[in-house]
Structure formats: C-alpha cells, structure tokens
Amino acid sequence: MNTDEGIGSQSDMSSVICGSTRSSSVAVEDSEASSASEVLHDCQVHGHQLLYLNYKGLTKFPAQLLQENAYQHIKGIYLKRNLLQTLPTNLKTLTNLKELYLPSNKIIDLPDEIGKMRALMTLVLNHNLLTSLPSEIQHCSSLETLNLDKNFLKVLPRQITLLHRLEELSVTGNKLVYLPMDLGYCPSLQKVYADNNPYLKAIPFSLWSKTVGTYSCGTETICDSGLYAEFKEANMSAYIPHEIQSIRSKNSSPVSTLLEISYRYVNKQQGILKIESLPRSVREQAVTATAHCEFHGCSRQLFTGCYPHLLKHPITTLQQPNSTTFIGLCCSLKCLDLFSRFPLPL
Ligand SMILES: [Zn+2]
Structure with missing residues (x-):
C-alpha cells in the first residue's frame, strides 16, 4: 500500500472503522468535538476496546493510558494526525494491545523497548520522520502487518526477517538503498511494497516468489559517497x-x-x-x-x-x-x- 489510508485507518471525513474483518468490539466514534481526556474517560468508563484519538493535536502519548490498570482492556489505539515525536518506553503495560495506528505524526524514533509489545499484530507508522528502525522490533513476535510508508528509512534492520508472523511489509516512499537479503525467508511474509524508493536498485532474490511492489524504484542515478x-x-x-x-x-x-x-x-x-x-x-x-x-x-x-x-x-x-x-x-x-x-x- 502506498497511501496513508492503511488497513483500518480512517479517511479525513469518516470516523468509523468499517473493515469487515475488524474486531466486533464496541467502538467509540471519533469525534473532533471531544477532548482527548473526554475520550479517555469514556473509554475507561464504558470499557471500549478501541480508542480513537485522531486529530487531537497531541504532542505526547497520553500518560494516563499507561499509569492506570483501567486501560488494560484496550486492543486498538488510533492516533492519526497528531504531533507525537516518540513513543513511551513502557507501552508493554498495555498487554492486550494488538493494533497501534500512528500515521501522520512527527515520530523521529521508536524506543528500543518496542520489542516488548508481544501482543501487537498491526503497527502503522506511515508519514512520520523515522530514519531508522530499532532491531528490537524482531521481538514483536505477533506482528503481522508493518507499515512504514513515507518515512526516511535508508535501511531496514536485518532482524526484521526474524518476525515469523509478518505477512505484509510496506515501506514505500522511503530512501531505502537495499532490502535485507534474506527477507524472503520470513516464513509468513507474502507481500512487500517498496515502491517509490528511488535509491533501491535491486531486490533480494529471496523475494522472487512473493508479491513485490517496486514501481518507481531506482529512478535516480547515484554515484558519489562511496556507498555505491x-x-x-x-x-x-x-x-x-x-x-x-x-x-x-x-x-x-x-x-x-x-x-x-x-x-x-x-x-x-x-x-x-x-x-x-x-x-x-x-x-x-x-x-x-x-x-x-x-x-x-x-x-x-x-x-x-x-x-x-x-x-x-x-x-x-x-x-x-x-x-x-x-x-x-x-x-x-x-x-x-x-x-x-x-x-x-x-
Ligand atoms: Zn553454494
């Protein structure tokens, strides 16, 4: 995928998750009129499993989500188009969190502790400012979908190939110069989208039987810096x-x-x-x-x-x-x- 409307993310106008395969849990609608604290309060009182905090102008991940056991039930958090620059180190306290959507923020890096999120199945980070990915992501052993479109990644950690449940990897619109050579040996991986990486001149042979998107790759000539x-x-x-x-x-x-x-x-x-x-x-x-x-x-x-x-x-x-x-x-x-x-x- 190469838009910022990843799986389960929402259009600018709509506020309701509509994917038929999504969790059937009661979801609270995202309302721009509600403040973040009101949404958090509702979520706690009513036990909503999905938490919508899109378009709230948040500069930090809400601290109360991690401080109180009242949010242990949360399975999905949606934080599209806020102003987050990083994530807290103790996200693992949300032990049931399976889906974390963070598109269109200002995230520069991820805490190394990201690998402690063992239940996480979907991580969406498109349209951020990431220049690297911590190798600890290899420990997110439940991860099935990883979207890193439109960041500034030059390489992916080789350890990403150790994500045994990863089915779909999307890294379009980055600055990747190569992909891990053994990426195709990721046992569950079926789809890799690497479109619009102008410096990517080749893809590993290990991906030859997978669905691979490479439109607009290798369109620029690079000859300096000694890396090529x-x-x-x-x-x-x-x-x-x-x-x-x-x-x-x-x-x-x-x-x-x-x-x-x-x-x-x-x-x-x-x-x-x-x-x-x-x-x-x-x-x-x-x-x-x-x-x-x-x-x-x-x-x-x-x-x-x-x-x-x-x-x-x-x-x-x-x-x-x-x-x-x-x-x-x-x-x-x-x-x-x-x-x-x-x-x-x-
Ligand atoms: Zn040989």
Whole structure:
C-alpha cells in the first residue's frame, strides 16, 4: 500500500472503522468535538476496546493510558494526525494491545523497548520522520502487518526477517538503498511494497516468489559517497555491499571477503571457540546468516553476501514489467557459475 489510508485507518471525513474483518468490539466514534481526556474517560468508563484519538493535536502519548490498570482492556489505539515525536518506553503495560495506528505524526524514533509489545499484530507508522528502525522490533513476535510508508528509512534492520508472523511489509516512499537479503525467508511474509524508493536498485532474490511492489524504484542515478559502485553487466548497475565493492571490478573474479570467511569460520567452530565469550556484535553477525547460497543444490549459509549476481529472469520480468533487478547470492565461484546457468530449481 502506498497511501496513508492503511488497513483500518480512517479517511479525513469518516470516523468509523468499517473493515469487515475488524474486531466486533464496541467502538467509540471519533469525534473532533471531544477532548482527548473526554475520550479517555469514556473509554475507561464504558470499557471500549478501541480508542480513537485522531486529530487531537497531541504532542505526547497520553500518560494516563499507561499509569492506570483501567486501560488494560484496550486492543486498538488510533492516533492519526497528531504531533507525537516518540513513543513511551513502557507501552508493554498495555498487554492486550494488538493494533497501534500512528500515521501522520512527527515520530523521529521508536524506543528500543518496542520489542516488548508481544501482543501487537498491526503497527502503522506511515508519514512520520523515522530514519531508522530499532532491531528490537524482531521481538514483536505477533506482528503481522508493518507499515512504514513515507518515512526516511535508508535501511531496514536485518532482524526484521526474524518476525515469523509478518505477512505484509510496506515501506514505500522511503530512501531505502537495499532490502535485507534474506527477507524472503520470513516464513509468513507474502507481500512487500517498496515502491517509490528511488535509491533501491535491486531486490533480494529471496523475494522472487512473493508479491513485490517496486514501481518507481531506482529512478535516480547515484554515484558519489562511496556507498555505491558501478556494477555493469548487461547495462545494469546496483548497490554493492561495502565489504566487497573494493575488491570487485569488472575484470576481476570475485573472491571471498575476509569478513565472510571469518564469520563462516566462527559459525562453524562456535562450540570450540566458546562463542558466548565473543563481543556481542561479532556473535550476532556470526550466528545469524544474512542469506543462503542461491544455487539450489547448495544452500550454504552466507553472512555478508559475498557474491552478488545480477540477473533479470524472464519469469519475473513477465510477472512484473517494472520489476527491478534480482540479486542472486552464491557461496563460491563454482556455485555462481552453476546458478548463472540454472537460476531456478529445475
Ligand atoms: Zn553454494
């Protein structure tokens, strides 16, 4: 989706949730005439499960929601078009909260504690000012829908692929330069919308069987800052992971990076090396693979994605005429060669 009218959000004129699959609980209508404190009072007295606080000019998340046990019953909070800049750290006290709608605020960042919201199924944050997403979001184990449209995200944390219930991810209109390479291995993920990310020049091969929106991606040419490297094969260029761009050139064969070899070794020897004694950052990198070798006969774990291979497969081009280039990843020159000749399972 690429508008600010996400699932369950409301149009400017309407104030009533109308989705047929929404909770059947009694909902209090959103009235611009009611003050936030009146709405909160009604919610508490009548036990409403859905709380509408859209268009209230709120600069902070209502503190009383978290201080009193009287709001434990709330399942959905709607805070469209307020002036929130962040969220409180103790949102987890709303233990039954399943849906949190925060479109069109001024949210700059999310507390790390966001991962403690274990019941949350829908998180809508489109039209905010986010430049990054905390990796702790991986612990929102019930999350099914995540909308981050129209923010300023350059990357998504790789840990997003650990959201086992995530079905739909929408990140249109950001500044993404790449997507996590193993995003497609998210077991429940079916839809990824990444339209209007002008710097996004490629999508991971792991997404090849999913619904992927990439309209208006890669429409701008970027060549400065050293983060990008021209990688021309069949007149295509793409983002190149930092660790390999210095060693990959048109006329040279790709070689394993020291980083990739190190992580492979640590991962393989983790029992002997006593991995818990390693620095946390190294430990995390070496334990969680970023991808697997795309040659279907191999599937070896990869940690830095050492051999990207660009291709425009006829099947994907047929399904999505505007699709961008896929990247296949291989663990060795041998696999890369085989993958080039047989890119899909036979
Ligand atoms: Zn391989």
